Amino acid sequence: MLIISTIVFLVIRVIPGDPALVIAGIDASESDIKAIRAKLGTDKPILTQYVDWIWKVMRFDFDTSMISGQPVTQLILERLPLTLTLALMGLVISIFIAIPLGVVSAVKRWSAWDYLGMIFSQIGMAIPSFWLGIILLLLLSVKIKLFPLFGGGTLKHLVLPAISLGIARAAVLLRLTRAAMIEELSKEYVVAARSKGLTERMVNYKHALKNALLPVITIAGIQLGYMLGGAIIIEQVFSLPGLGRLFLFGVYQRDFPLIQGGVVFVAFIFSFINFTVDILYSVLNPRIRIS
Amino acid sequence: MKKRNTLLVISIGYIVILGVAAVAAPSIAPYNPVFQNLDERFSPSSKAHFLGTDNFGRDILSRVIYGSRSALLVGIVAVSIAVLIGSVVGLLAGMAGRFIDNFLMLLMDSLLSFPTILLAITVVSFLGYGLLQVMLAIGVIFSPVFARLVRAETLAIKTESYVEASRALGTPMIKTVYKHIIPNLLGKVIVQCSITFALTVVIEASLSYLGLGTQPPDPSWGLMLKDARNYLVLAPWMAIYPGTVLALTVLSFNVLGDALSEKLNPKL
Numbered sequence: 001m002l003i004i005s006t007i008v009f010l011v012i013r014v015i016p017g018d019p020a021l022v023i024a025g026i027d028a029s030e031s032d033i034k035a036i037r038a039k040l041g042t043d044k045p046i047l048t049q050y051v052d053w054i055w056k057v058m059r060f061d062f063d064t065s066m067i068s069g070q071p072v073t074q075l076i077l078e079r080l081p082l083t084l085t086l087a088l089m090g091l092v093i094s095i096f097i098a099i100p101l102g103v104v105s106a107v108k109r110w111s112a113w114d115y116l117g118m119i120f121s122q123i124g125m126a127i128p129s130f131w132l133g134i135i136l137l138l139l140l141s142v143k144i145k146l147f148p149l150f151g152g153g154t155l156k157h158l159v160l161p162a163i164s165l166g167i168a169r170a171a172v173l174l175r176l177t178r179a180a181m182i183e184e185l186s187k188e189y190v191v192a193a194r195s196k197g198l199t200e201r202m203v204n205y206k207h208a209l210k211n212a213l214l215p216v217i218t219i220a221g222i223q224l225g226y227m228l229g230g231a232i233i234i235e236q237v238f239s240l241p242g243l244g245r246l247f248l249f250g251v252y253q254r255d256f257p258l259i260q261g262g263v264v265f266v267a268f269i270f271s272f273i274n275f276t277v278d279i280l281y282s283v284l285n286p287r288i289r290i291s
Numbered sequence: 292m293k294k295r296n297t298l299l300v301i302s303i304g305y306i307v308i309l310g311v312a313a314v315a316a317p318s319i320a321p322y323n324p325v326f327q328n329l330d331e332r333f334s335p336s337s338k339a340h341f342l343g344t345d346n347f348g349r350d351i352l353s354r355v356i357y358g359s360r361s362a363l364l365v366g367i368v369a370v371s372i373a374v375l376i377g378s379v380v381g382l383l384a385g386m387a388g389r390f391i392d393n394f395l396m397l398l399m400d401s402l403l404s405f406p407t408i409l410l411a412i413t414v415v416s417f418l419g420y421g422l423l424q425v426m427l428a429i430g431v432i433f434s435p436v437f438a439r440l441v442r443a444e445t446l447a448i449k450t451e452s453y454v455e456a457s458r459a460l461g462t463p464m465i466k467t468v469y470k471h472i473i474p475n476l477l478g479k480v481i482v483q484c485s486i487t488f489a490l491t492v493v494i495e496a497s498l499s500y501l502g503l504g505t506q507p508p509d510p511s512w513g514l515m516l517k518d519a520r521n522y523l524v525l526a527p528w529m530a531i532y533p534g535t536v537l538a539l540t541v542l543s544f545n546v547l548g549d550a551l552s553e554k555l556n557p558k559l
Contacts, residue, residue, distance in 0.1 A: 007401045008413075126542035128493045130500055131534035134520055138527050229406025233497050237520060247409075248501060251416040263413050267405045274404075 004267045005057040008260060009050055062261030065250070072261035075246060083235070083242035086158055086165065087227040093166030094173055095220055102177025103212075106185065107204050117174055124171025129230055133164035133237040161238045165230050169223045176219050180212040214285050221277030225270040299550045302543035309540060313359040322350035324357040325508040333526045343528045346518055351529065354510040355536050361504075361511045362540065365426050365495040366488045372430025373487060374480065377437020382468060384438065385445025396442065399435035407432055411494055415503045425504045429491050440483055444476035478555035485548035489541045496537055512537045 056062065062072035097120075105117040140160060141147045147160050184190065185208050193203045232244030239245075243262070250258030312319060321341070328348035336343045342351040384395040402410070414428035448454060454471050462470070498504035499513030507514060512533040519530035 003397070003401050004404055007404075122542060122545065123538075125545055126489075127538045128496060128534075128541070130497060131516060131530075131537060134516060134523070134530045134534065138523055138530060142524050142527070226406055229408045232408060232412065233501065236501060247412070251412060251503070254416075259413060259416055263405070263409060266409055270406055271404050 004271060005054055005264060006050075008264050008267070009053050057264060062264070063257040065255055065258045072258050075258070076243065076261060076265050079241065079243045079246045082158075082240060083228065083231050083244060086161055086231050086234070086240070086242060087224055089158055089162035090165030090169065090227045090230075091220065091224050093162055094170035094223065097166070097170040098173035099177050099213075099216065102174045102216075103181055103204075103209060105174070105178045106181030106212075109182070114178075117178065121171040121174045124167050124174075127168065129164045129168045130233045130237050132167060133161060133234055136160045136164060137238070157238070157240065161231075161234045161240060164237070165227050165234055168230075169227065173216065173220060173223065177212065177216050180215050181208060184208040184212045214281065217284065218277050218281050221273055221280065225273045228266055228269060298546055302546040302550075305539060305543045306547065309359050309543075310363065312356050313363045316357050316360055320350075320353035320356045322353040324349065324353045324510045326350075333522070335526075335528060342532045343526070345515070345526070345529050346522055351515070351532055354515055355512070355533055357510040358512045358515065358533065359536070359540075361422055361499075361509070362492050362495060362537070365422065365429065365504075366491045368426040369429040369433065369491045369495075370484050370488050372427065373433035373437055374484060376431065376434035378441050378480070380434065380438040381441025382445055382472070384442045385449065385472075386464065386468065392442075395438070399438045402432065402435045407490075408494060408497060411498060412501070412503060415498060420503045420506060422505050422509075425495055425498050429494055433487050433491065436487065437480065437483060440479055441476060444479060445472055448472050448475045482548055482552040482555060485544050485551055489544035489548070492537070492540055492544070 060073050062076075064071050065075060068075070101113070101117045101120070105111075105114040108114060137147075137160065147156060185204075187208075190203055190208055193207050194200075198207075228243075231242060232247060234240075235242040235244035236248060243266070247259070247262040247266075249255070250262060326349060328344070331340070331344050331348040332346060334340055334344045334348075340350050340352065342355065344350055345354070380395050380399060384392040410432050411425070411428050414431070415424050418424040418428065448471065454467060457471065458467060495504055496511070496513030496516070499511040500517045502514075502517065505511035505514055515533040516530060516537075519526070519533070522529055
């Protein structure tokens with residue numbers, strides 16, 4: 001946490017340019033600029049600014065938004081549920097596509113399913129999620145009026161955005177599942193299980209799959225973090241009032257406290273997810289704990 | 292295997308065509324990409340406008356051709372920055388002592404603790420919008436990937452017996468680096484370049500889509516998609532063509548990266 005806040009501070013302060021000048025505009029008077037600097041605290045020495053910043057982050061106090069005047073933390077927490085739901089739905093979709101297809105691809109290598117999976121993963125990785133979102137809107141909202149074109153509020157509004165987010169991640173996850181499964185299937189315990197006379201089904205799904213899922217779960221967790229980033233663009237495409245749009249609004253309006261708060265907040269969640277995944281991994285895989 | 296080779300040839304062909312299109316854009320594009328013809332707004336694909344026109348009556352084919360310039364430029368510059376920073380940091384971390392190594396890697400890892408796009412937006416919002424800023428931001432953001440790769444490879448190559456032998460003969464550090472270490476890690480770096488290139492093209496398009504990258508009226512695929520989003524019902528082709536070109540570009544670089552990694556690292 002300390003490191004993240006420090007980096008954000010550095011990024012913001014190292015980048016040349018004075019936010020006060022940007023906010024005030026070209027024809028602002030010297031005293032206006034000074035007043036804004038005082039409000040932002042950028043007129044104090046750099047070390048004081050740093051200590052202030054860290055102290056505020058520790059208390060989750062990111063000042064108030066310069067545009068709406070509400071506390072940034074409150075704004076973020078209001079928008080968070082939507083973005084989190086979206087990312088989780090995306091994750092579920094990508095897991096439901098990737099794991100079954102990946103396992104079948106590995107078990108029946110070089111079969112039609114395997115080729116289908118390979119084509120899917122190449123295309124899924126190549127199509128930018130925001131374009132996929134636009135295409136889905138075009139097909140399912142404009143041509144066939146299955147989903148709403150704008151707006152939010154219900155779960156139905158989240159289906160297309162979640163698919164757009166999920167597909168690209170599914171492509172990555174699919175490749176990984178296939179590779180992990182193939183690796184497990186070539187191990188000695190699988191041969192042993194087969195020679196014991198267990199059915200193919202038992203061997204594939206009970207023994208190999210269980211072990212192959214370990215790395216898959218790790219990556220799936222990390223993917224969740226990336227989806228929070230991807231949600232910024234997807235929310236823009238689908239006009240969803242989530243965290244991403246709030247953040248972008250901050251960027252467009254040059255609302256610096258909002259930008260700072262948003263970055264730190266998302267980075268925290270991102271690191272928290274990665275940390276949880278690490279722990280989960282060692283719980284699921286006792287071999288890691290020993291070594 | 293044969294199927295894969297065909298795919299690879301097509302991908303390389305596509306990349307070459309894209310490169311030629313970007314370089315020769317003024318002589319092959321049928322129209323001026325920013326010329327507005329308000330009488331011909333939203334005209335679908337026709338003889339005069341092969342891919343139709345957009346909301347200002349601008350020729351989409353010409354805009355797609357010119358758009359390849361910003362996409363490839365961002366890719367080349369951003370990847371170069373990333374390779375440069377990443378290699379220097381990676382080599383330093385790999386060759387120098389433990390303290391420098393830990394410090395540099397902490398710095399690099401902390402950059403990795405943000406979702407890429409979020410960090411890119413933040414940097415650009417403070418630097419100001421535009422293509423140059425985007426290139427810088429993406430370059431710095433992707434440098435940890437190269438730094439990690441170069442460091443890991445350097446550490447591995449350093450312990451090879453021929454390197455140790457050459458060191459024992461009194462070869463200076465700098466000479467060891469460029470005679471033994473750099474040539475041996477080049478392969479993996481090139482593979483990573485191809486994959487990173489695909490990613491930077493997507494990020495450039497994303498940032499332009501959000502209005503933070505290429506500024507209108509300059510043509511960029513992301514910007515074209517941004518306009519297209521508002522006229523989906525009226526002019527769906529505005530979304531289809533630039534997006535297809537963008538996706539094919541990413542696909543080609545991915546295929547190239549996969550093929551290179553198979554060729555250069557046969558162990559995998």
